Amino acid sequence: MRASRLVSALLLLQTKGRMTAQQLATELDVSVRTVYRDMESLAAAGIPLYGEPGHDGGYQLLEGYRTRLTGLTTDEAEALFLSGLPGAAADLGMGAVLTTAQLKLMAALPEELRDRAGRIQQRFFLDTSSWYADREPTPHxxxxxxxxxxxxxxxxxxxxxxxxxxxxxxxxxxxxxxxxxxxxxxxxxxxxxxxxxxxxxxxxxxxxxxxxxxxxxxxxxxxxxxxxxxxARRYVDKAIVRMSESVFERLAHLMEPGIVRVAREAAQPDGDGWVRTLIPMESVQHTAGLLLRLGAEAEVLDPEPLRRSMAEIATTLASTYAAPIVANVTRTTR
CATH class of the missing domain: 2.30.30 (SH3 type barrels.)
Structure with a gap:
């Protein structure tokens, strides 16, 4: 554990340049006292490291020094290939750069790590686009x-x-x-x-x-x-809603995570297999549209404007579907 931390400290100094003991302690998740001991150990091991006291001071490697600690563990090699985002890189105009970098990394790996990294690419793919939506054009x-x-x-x-x-x-x-x-x-x-x-x-x-x-x-x-x-800006109020347990269990598939989280925290049994809970409200119109997804297995108890809106929508739907279908449809046959 300490050896790994010393390597991490050395790579931090090589990457970021001068760093204070507090900055190193924060990065490595250790105390400042531990950083002092680690810096002494690195210096004793022959690392050209020097520290400067004062407000603008810190630890720094001798200019031009580069560590040759370039070996990768199996887990590190796999993590590097998991970190590639082909879709995002393409959007940023860096798709070809990412491919070239991965090829160079693959060529530099020992055969065993190369095989593991190749299996990672064949078994994991990250799609950053959302469901039921096309990718947005971003010409700029x-x-x-x-x-x-x-x-x-x-x-x-x-x-x-x-x-x-x-x-x-x-x-x-x-x-x-x-x-x-x-x-x-x-x-x-x-x-x-x-x-x-x-x-x-x-x-x-x-x-x-x-x-x-x-x-x-x-x-x-x-x-x-x-x-x-x-x-916080969107959800200006909360609605009291009772719903069936079956709908409550499927809530995560019907509404966004923020709403589901509040609903689960506030849920209380309401008898006969129903649950009473809170639903964050953005507006009466927006929340009414969301609650329509729950069908007849949900009832708004409060606030009254939302309950009235749901009743009006239900009445309109009932009237629409009660009327006979009147359509002027031209059927064609071949």
Whole structure:
């Protein structure tokens, strides 16, 4: 365990350059005291490592030093081939680069690891697209990625949900995110960081002006927070709904995970094989459409506007299907 940690510390310093003891401790999930001991052990082993005290100090390898610890374990080789996302790489214009890199890696592996890595590719495939939806066209993806990578500010013409629908924005591209088969641009606009659906960019121009990334900005952390806030903004209320146990058990196949999670946490037996629970509400109209999927084995108890909306929809459906079919259909035969 300690030997593996020493190797990880060495590779971190080689990859990231100067790092403080606290930064190393965070990366390695150990105490600062343990980092001090590990650095002493590396130096004693002949690694050209030196440390500088003070606020701007830290540990650093001697310039030009490169470790030759390039061996891969079986698990590491398999993990590398599992990490390839062919669809995402193609969207980013890096499909050929990924293929070439994998071929080089495969050629460099010992025969045993090469066989294991080959079996991984034959047995696992990651499809990032969502069910029942075509892949969105993203003609401006390459320009977005280039601007984000090279810190170029961009001007874009964007279609949004709010009014006015089409707006012009000058933004600093900070990164892109693939979510359920759809690509999103995370960018700074003025003093705030916002999220834009790349398929809704109608026109984009990369400007000559460069920008500085916000200090401490982390794309993964931002996205986690954004998703939590997104659900909080959407779900403005909760409906009390009773449903049959059979429908409740199939809820995960009928509604999105956030709704299902709340429903399961609030579920209570309601007698006669039914369950009473809470369903997060985005709006009366939207929630009514969701609850129609549950059919007659669900009943809204509260709020009254949602219950009334469900009753109106049911009445309209009953009237529609009670009437005889009147159609002017021209049948053709061959």
């Amino acid at each position: 993806m390459a320009a977005v990625v280039h601007a984000a990578w090279n810190h170029f500010r961009v001007r874009m013409f964007y279609r949004r949900w709010a009014t006015p629908r089409e707006v012009t924005r000058v933004v600093d591209p900070l990164g892109v995110v693939l979510k359920a088969g759809r690509w999103y641009l995370v960018a700074r606009c003025g003093d705030s960081i916002r999220t834009y659906r790349i398929a809704q960019i109608l026109w984009l121009e990369s400007l000559e002006e460069r920008f500085q990334r916000p200090e401490g900005f982390d794309l993964s952390s931002y996205w986690d927070t954004y998703m939590q806030e997104f659900d």
